[in-house]
Amino acid sequence: MSRIKRWINMHKKEFNADGSLKNEARQEMLSVGMSNEAIDDYASRLKARYDEWKHLDETDPEPWPIYTAYDFFSEQEKREFNPDGSLRPEYIEYARKIGISENALEEQERRKKIVVDNYNEVSAGYAEKGINFGASKMKERIEDSRTYAQRRRQMEQDLRNFEPEDSLPFDKNTSY
Template sequence: MSRIKRWINMNKKEFNADGTMKDEVRQQKISQGRNPAAIDDYALRAKQEYDEWKLLDETDPEPWPVYTAYDFFTAEEKQQFNPDGSLKPEYVEQALQKGISENWLEEMERRKKIDVDNYNAVSAKYAEQGINFGEEQMQERIASSKTYGQRLKQMAIDLRNCEPADSLPFDKETTYW
Protein backbone atom coordinates (compact mmCIF):
# COMPACT_ATOMS: atom_id res chain seq x y z
CA MET A 1 0.00 0.00 0.00
CA SER A 2 2.41 2.65 1.09
CA ARG A 3 6.04 2.92 2.03
CA ILE A 4 5.14 4.68 5.26
CA LYS A 5 2.89 1.86 6.41
CA ARG A 6 5.71 -0.59 5.80
CA TRP A 7 8.14 1.68 7.69
CA ILE A 8 5.78 1.91 10.65
CA ASN A 9 5.21 -1.85 10.61
CA MET A 10 8.97 -2.55 10.52
CA ASN A 11 9.78 -0.09 13.30
CA LYS A 12 6.71 -0.21 15.55
CA LYS A 13 8.63 -1.61 18.52
CA GLU A 14 10.86 1.44 18.82
CA PHE A 15 9.01 4.25 17.05
CA ASN A 16 5.63 5.96 17.16
CA ALA A 17 3.38 6.20 14.12
CA ASP A 18 4.73 9.71 13.44
CA GLY A 19 8.33 8.46 13.14
CA THR A 20 9.54 9.67 16.55
CA MET A 21 11.27 7.34 18.98
CA LYS A 22 9.15 6.11 21.87
CA ASP A 23 10.21 7.67 25.19
CA GLU A 24 10.32 4.30 26.95
CA VAL A 25 12.66 2.95 24.27
CA ARG A 26 15.01 5.92 24.68
CA GLN A 27 15.00 5.52 28.48
CA GLN A 28 15.65 1.79 28.18
CA LYS A 29 18.64 2.37 25.89
CA ILE A 30 20.04 4.95 28.31
CA SER A 31 19.56 2.55 31.23
CA GLN A 32 21.52 -0.06 29.26
CA GLY A 33 24.45 2.34 29.22
CA ARG A 34 24.14 3.66 25.71
CA ASN A 35 25.29 7.18 24.93
CA PRO A 36 22.31 9.61 24.88
CA ALA A 37 23.84 11.54 21.97
CA ALA A 38 24.14 8.31 19.93
CA ILE A 39 20.53 7.44 20.73
CA ASP A 40 19.37 10.89 19.67
CA ASP A 41 21.39 10.60 16.44
CA TYR A 42 19.79 7.20 15.73
CA ALA A 43 16.33 8.63 16.40
CA LEU A 44 17.05 11.61 14.14
CA ARG A 45 18.22 9.38 11.26
CA ALA A 46 15.13 7.18 11.64
CA LYS A 47 12.86 10.26 11.64
CA GLN A 48 14.58 11.54 8.51
CA GLU A 49 14.03 8.19 6.82
CA TYR A 50 10.38 8.27 7.91
CA ASP A 51 9.95 11.79 6.48
CA GLU A 52 11.64 10.75 3.22
CA TRP A 53 9.36 7.70 2.83
CA LYS A 54 6.32 9.83 3.66
CA LEU A 55 7.30 12.41 1.05
CA LEU A 56 7.82 9.66 -1.53
CA ASP A 57 4.34 8.30 -0.77
CA GLU A 58 2.90 11.75 -1.38
CA THR A 59 4.90 12.66 -4.49
CA ASP A 60 5.60 9.29 -6.13
CA PRO A 61 3.23 6.65 -4.79
CA GLU A 62 4.09 3.04 -5.51
CA PRO A 63 1.83 1.26 -7.98
CA TRP A 64 -0.73 -0.93 -6.24
CA PRO A 65 -2.24 -3.34 -8.73
CA VAL A 66 -5.46 -4.78 -7.36
CA TYR A 67 -5.96 -8.50 -7.77
CA THR A 68 -9.12 -10.25 -6.71
CA ALA A 69 -9.64 -13.89 -5.91
CA TYR A 70 -11.19 -14.20 -9.38
CA ASP A 71 -7.80 -13.42 -10.93
CA PHE A 72 -6.54 -16.68 -9.43
CA PHE A 73 -9.42 -18.87 -10.62
CA THR A 74 -8.52 -21.46 -13.23
CA ALA A 75 -10.02 -21.11 -16.70
CA GLU A 76 -12.54 -23.81 -15.80
CA GLU A 77 -13.48 -22.06 -12.56
CA LYS A 78 -14.02 -18.81 -14.44
CA GLN A 79 -16.56 -20.64 -16.60
CA GLN A 80 -18.30 -22.02 -13.51
CA PHE A 81 -18.14 -19.20 -10.97
CA ASN A 82 -18.80 -15.48 -10.68
CA PRO A 83 -16.12 -13.32 -9.03
CA ASP A 84 -17.92 -13.58 -5.64
CA GLY A 85 -17.74 -17.39 -5.72
CA SER A 86 -21.36 -17.99 -6.65
CA LEU A 87 -22.07 -20.42 -9.47
CA LYS A 88 -23.06 -18.97 -12.82
CA PRO A 89 -26.69 -19.80 -13.68
CA GLU A 90 -25.74 -21.18 -17.10
CA TYR A 91 -23.23 -23.54 -15.48
CA VAL A 92 -25.81 -24.71 -12.95
CA GLU A 93 -28.25 -25.41 -15.75
CA GLN A 94 -25.69 -27.41 -17.75
CA ALA A 95 -24.50 -29.31 -14.67
CA LEU A 96 -28.04 -30.30 -13.69
CA GLN A 97 -28.64 -31.54 -17.24
CA LYS A 98 -25.48 -33.66 -16.96
CA GLY A 99 -26.84 -35.22 -13.77
CA ILE A 100 -24.75 -33.37 -11.19
CA SER A 101 -26.76 -33.15 -7.99
CA GLU A 102 -28.06 -29.86 -6.69
CA ASN A 103 -26.48 -30.65 -3.31
CA TRP A 104 -23.04 -31.00 -4.90
CA LEU A 105 -23.47 -27.71 -6.77
CA GLU A 106 -24.42 -25.99 -3.50
CA GLU A 107 -21.33 -27.49 -1.85
CA MET A 108 -19.10 -26.32 -4.72
CA GLU A 109 -20.50 -22.82 -4.36
CA ARG A 110 -20.12 -22.84 -0.58
CA ARG A 111 -16.46 -23.87 -0.84
CA LYS A 112 -15.65 -21.32 -3.52
CA LYS A 113 -17.29 -18.52 -1.51
CA ILE A 114 -15.16 -19.52 1.48
CA ASP A 115 -12.04 -19.38 -0.74
CA VAL A 116 -13.01 -15.90 -1.96
CA ASP A 117 -13.76 -14.68 1.59
CA ASN A 118 -10.43 -16.07 2.84
CA TYR A 119 -8.53 -14.39 0.01
CA ASN A 120 -10.25 -11.08 0.75
CA ALA A 121 -9.52 -11.36 4.49
CA VAL A 122 -5.84 -12.16 3.95
CA SER A 123 -5.52 -9.44 1.32
CA ALA A 124 -7.04 -6.86 3.69
CA LYS A 125 -4.81 -7.97 6.57
CA TYR A 126 -1.69 -7.67 4.42
CA ALA A 127 -2.80 -4.28 3.08
CA GLU A 128 -2.91 -2.95 6.65
CA GLN A 129 0.80 -3.79 6.82
CA GLY A 130 1.53 -2.16 3.47
CA ILE A 131 1.85 -5.46 1.60
CA ASN A 132 0.05 -6.18 -1.66
CA PHE A 133 -0.92 -9.83 -1.14
CA GLY A 134 -2.47 -10.22 -4.58
CA GLU A 135 0.60 -8.89 -6.33
CA GLU A 136 2.85 -11.22 -4.31
CA GLN A 137 0.67 -14.19 -5.25
CA MET A 138 0.66 -13.19 -8.92
CA GLN A 139 4.45 -12.74 -9.01
CA GLU A 140 4.82 -16.17 -7.39
CA ARG A 141 2.61 -17.72 -10.09
CA ILE A 142 4.51 -15.99 -12.86
CA ALA A 143 7.86 -17.17 -11.49
CA SER A 144 6.53 -20.69 -11.09
CA SER A 145 5.18 -20.81 -14.63
CA LYS A 146 8.52 -19.60 -16.02
CA THR A 147 10.38 -22.48 -14.40
CA TYR A 148 7.80 -25.15 -15.26
CA GLY A 149 9.61 -26.27 -18.43
CA GLN A 150 12.94 -26.40 -16.63
CA ARG A 151 11.47 -28.47 -13.82
CA LEU A 152 9.84 -30.83 -16.33
CA LYS A 153 13.19 -31.40 -18.11
CA GLN A 154 14.92 -31.95 -14.78
CA MET A 155 12.29 -34.50 -13.82
CA ALA A 156 12.99 -36.50 -16.98
CA ILE A 157 16.67 -36.55 -16.04
CA ASP A 158 15.85 -37.50 -12.44
CA LEU A 159 13.64 -40.38 -13.63
CA ARG A 160 16.43 -41.71 -15.85
CA ASN A 161 18.75 -41.53 -12.83
CA CYS A 162 16.24 -43.48 -10.69
CA GLU A 163 15.82 -40.64 -8.18
CA PRO A 164 13.35 -41.33 -5.35
CA ALA A 165 9.75 -40.33 -6.17
CA ASP A 166 9.52 -37.93 -3.21
CA SER A 167 12.39 -35.84 -4.61
CA LEU A 168 10.67 -35.25 -7.96
CA PRO A 169 9.05 -31.86 -8.64
CA PHE A 170 5.87 -33.51 -10.01
CA ASP A 171 4.00 -36.75 -9.50
CA LYS A 172 5.32 -39.03 -12.22
CA GLU A 173 1.89 -40.65 -12.60
CA THR A 174 0.27 -37.36 -13.69
CA THR A 175 3.03 -36.17 -16.00
CA TYR A 176 2.92 -37.13 -19.69
CA TRP A 177 6.18 -38.37 -21.14
Protein backbone atom coordinates (compact mmCIF):
# COMPACT_ATOMS: atom_id res chain seq x y z
CA MET A 1 0.00 0.00 0.00
CA SER A 2 1.06 3.55 -0.19
CA ARG A 3 3.17 5.53 2.23
CA ILE A 4 0.52 8.24 2.21
CA LYS A 5 -2.14 5.82 3.47
CA ARG A 6 0.16 4.90 6.34
CA TRP A 7 0.75 8.61 7.08
CA ILE A 8 -2.99 9.29 7.09
CA ASN A 9 -3.62 6.31 9.35
CA MET A 10 -0.92 7.45 11.81
CA HIS A 11 -2.19 11.03 11.97
CA LYS A 12 -5.93 10.71 11.30
CA LYS A 13 -6.90 12.16 14.69
CA GLU A 14 -5.13 15.45 14.04
CA PHE A 15 -4.85 15.76 10.25
CA ASN A 16 -7.17 15.65 7.25
CA ALA A 17 -6.59 13.30 4.32
CA ASP A 18 -4.90 16.16 2.42
CA GLY A 19 -2.27 16.61 5.15
CA SER A 20 -3.75 19.76 6.67
CA LEU A 21 -4.26 20.14 10.43
CA LYS A 22 -7.85 19.65 11.57
CA ASN A 23 -9.40 22.68 13.20
CA GLU A 24 -10.47 20.59 16.22
CA ALA A 25 -6.86 19.53 16.74
CA ARG A 26 -5.71 23.15 16.54
CA GLN A 27 -8.33 24.15 19.13
CA GLU A 28 -7.26 21.30 21.43
CA MET A 29 -3.62 22.35 21.17
CA LEU A 30 -4.54 25.95 21.94
CA SER A 31 -6.58 24.81 24.94
CA VAL A 32 -3.53 23.10 26.46
CA GLY A 33 -1.44 26.23 26.07
CA MET A 34 0.40 25.75 22.79
CA SER A 35 1.07 28.94 20.89
CA ASN A 36 -0.14 29.49 17.33
CA GLU A 37 3.49 29.58 16.19
CA ALA A 38 4.23 26.20 17.77
CA ILE A 39 1.08 24.71 16.27
CA ASP A 40 1.91 26.14 12.83
CA ASP A 41 5.46 24.78 13.08
CA TYR A 42 4.16 21.33 14.05
CA ALA A 43 1.56 21.37 11.26
CA SER A 44 4.06 22.51 8.64
CA ARG A 45 6.61 19.83 9.62
CA LEU A 46 4.02 17.08 9.33
CA LYS A 47 2.62 18.56 6.11
CA ALA A 48 6.16 18.53 4.68
CA ARG A 49 6.45 14.83 5.58
CA TYR A 50 3.04 14.22 4.00
CA ASP A 51 4.16 15.97 0.80
CA GLU A 52 7.42 14.01 0.78
CA TRP A 53 5.66 10.67 1.18
CA LYS A 54 3.06 11.61 -1.43
CA HIS A 55 5.83 12.51 -3.89
CA LEU A 56 7.60 9.21 -3.17
CA ASP A 57 4.35 7.29 -3.76
CA GLU A 58 4.02 8.98 -7.13
CA THR A 59 7.65 8.66 -8.24
CA ASP A 60 8.90 5.53 -6.46
CA PRO A 61 6.01 3.38 -5.25
CA GLU A 62 6.81 0.68 -2.72
CA PRO A 63 6.58 -2.88 -4.03
CA TRP A 64 3.39 -4.59 -2.93
CA PRO A 65 3.62 -8.33 -3.55
CA ILE A 66 0.23 -10.00 -3.47
CA TYR A 67 -0.05 -13.19 -1.44
CA THR A 68 -3.23 -15.20 -1.13
CA ALA A 69 -4.23 -17.70 1.51
CA TYR A 70 -3.29 -20.40 -1.03
CA ASP A 71 0.35 -19.29 -0.83
CA PHE A 72 0.32 -20.44 2.79
CA PHE A 73 -1.24 -23.85 2.15
CA SER A 74 1.02 -26.85 2.70
CA GLU A 75 1.90 -28.96 -0.33
CA GLN A 76 -0.65 -31.53 0.84
CA GLU A 77 -3.35 -28.86 1.14
CA LYS A 78 -2.54 -27.60 -2.35
CA ARG A 79 -3.18 -31.14 -3.67
CA GLU A 80 -6.52 -31.27 -1.83
CA PHE A 81 -7.89 -27.72 -2.12
CA ASN A 82 -8.39 -25.03 -4.73
CA PRO A 83 -7.24 -21.47 -3.94
CA ASP A 84 -10.78 -20.55 -2.78
CA GLY A 85 -10.80 -23.37 -0.21
CA SER A 86 -13.05 -25.72 -2.15
CA LEU A 87 -11.97 -29.32 -2.52
CA ARG A 88 -10.35 -30.38 -5.78
CA PRO A 89 -12.47 -32.87 -7.78
CA GLU A 90 -9.59 -35.35 -8.00
CA TYR A 91 -9.21 -35.27 -4.20
CA ILE A 92 -12.95 -35.77 -3.71
CA GLU A 93 -12.81 -38.80 -6.00
CA TYR A 94 -9.80 -40.20 -4.13
CA ALA A 95 -11.38 -39.51 -0.71
CA ARG A 96 -14.57 -41.30 -1.67
CA LYS A 97 -12.57 -44.32 -2.85
CA ILE A 98 -10.82 -44.62 0.51
CA GLY A 99 -14.09 -44.26 2.42
CA ILE A 100 -14.19 -40.63 3.58
CA SER A 101 -17.83 -39.65 4.05
CA GLU A 102 -19.58 -36.81 2.23
CA ASN A 103 -20.16 -35.09 5.56
CA ALA A 104 -16.46 -35.23 6.41
CA LEU A 105 -15.57 -33.81 2.99
CA GLU A 106 -18.11 -31.03 3.35
CA GLU A 107 -16.72 -30.18 6.78
CA GLN A 108 -13.14 -30.13 5.45
CA GLU A 109 -14.20 -27.78 2.68
CA ARG A 110 -16.23 -25.57 5.03
CA ARG A 111 -13.28 -25.17 7.40
CA LYS A 112 -10.79 -24.39 4.63
CA LYS A 113 -13.15 -21.79 3.13
CA ILE A 114 -13.36 -20.13 6.55
CA VAL A 115 -9.55 -20.00 6.68
CA VAL A 116 -9.43 -18.41 3.22
CA ASP A 117 -12.20 -15.91 4.05
CA ASN A 118 -10.51 -14.96 7.32
CA TYR A 119 -7.18 -14.43 5.55
CA ASN A 120 -8.85 -12.24 2.93
CA GLU A 121 -10.68 -10.19 5.55
CA VAL A 122 -7.58 -9.64 7.67
CA SER A 123 -5.48 -8.86 4.59
CA ALA A 124 -8.01 -6.26 3.39
CA GLY A 125 -8.17 -4.67 6.85
CA TYR A 126 -4.40 -4.39 7.02
CA ALA A 127 -4.24 -3.01 3.46
CA GLU A 128 -6.56 -0.17 4.48
CA LYS A 129 -3.92 0.75 7.07
CA GLY A 130 -1.11 0.52 4.53
CA ILE A 131 0.25 -2.81 5.74
CA ASN A 132 0.89 -5.77 3.45
CA PHE A 133 -0.37 -8.63 5.64
CA GLY A 134 0.60 -11.36 3.18
CA ALA A 135 4.14 -10.05 2.81
CA SER A 136 4.61 -9.87 6.57
CA LYS A 137 3.27 -13.42 7.00
CA MET A 138 5.58 -14.66 4.24
CA LYS A 139 8.55 -12.96 5.89
CA GLU A 140 7.65 -14.70 9.18
CA ARG A 141 7.39 -18.03 7.40
CA ILE A 142 10.79 -17.57 5.76
CA GLU A 143 12.36 -16.62 9.10
CA ASP A 144 10.75 -19.62 10.78
CA SER A 145 12.10 -21.96 8.13
CA ARG A 146 15.72 -21.00 8.67
CA THR A 147 17.83 -23.91 9.77
CA TYR A 148 19.46 -24.27 13.15
CA ALA A 149 22.86 -23.61 11.57
CA GLN A 150 21.62 -20.39 9.95
CA ARG A 151 20.13 -19.18 13.22
CA ARG A 152 23.31 -20.12 15.06
CA ARG A 153 25.45 -18.09 12.62
CA GLN A 154 23.06 -15.16 12.97
CA MET A 155 23.28 -15.40 16.75
CA GLU A 156 27.05 -15.32 16.60
CA GLN A 157 26.83 -12.18 14.46
CA ASP A 158 24.33 -10.66 16.91
CA LEU A 159 26.72 -11.36 19.79
CA ARG A 160 29.54 -9.60 17.91
CA ASN A 161 27.16 -6.65 17.44
CA PHE A 162 26.38 -6.61 21.20
CA GLU A 163 22.68 -7.34 20.70
CA PRO A 164 20.72 -7.80 23.96
CA GLU A 165 20.80 -11.39 25.21
CA ASP A 166 17.02 -11.61 25.46
CA SER A 167 16.77 -11.04 21.68
CA LEU A 168 18.96 -14.06 20.87
CA PRO A 169 17.34 -17.28 19.65
CA PHE A 170 19.48 -19.45 21.95
CA ASP A 171 21.30 -19.18 25.25
CA LYS A 172 24.67 -17.62 24.44
CA ASN A 173 26.43 -20.27 26.56
CA THR A 174 25.13 -23.13 24.41
CA SER A 175 28.02 -25.30 23.42
CA TYR A 176 28.37 -26.49 19.87
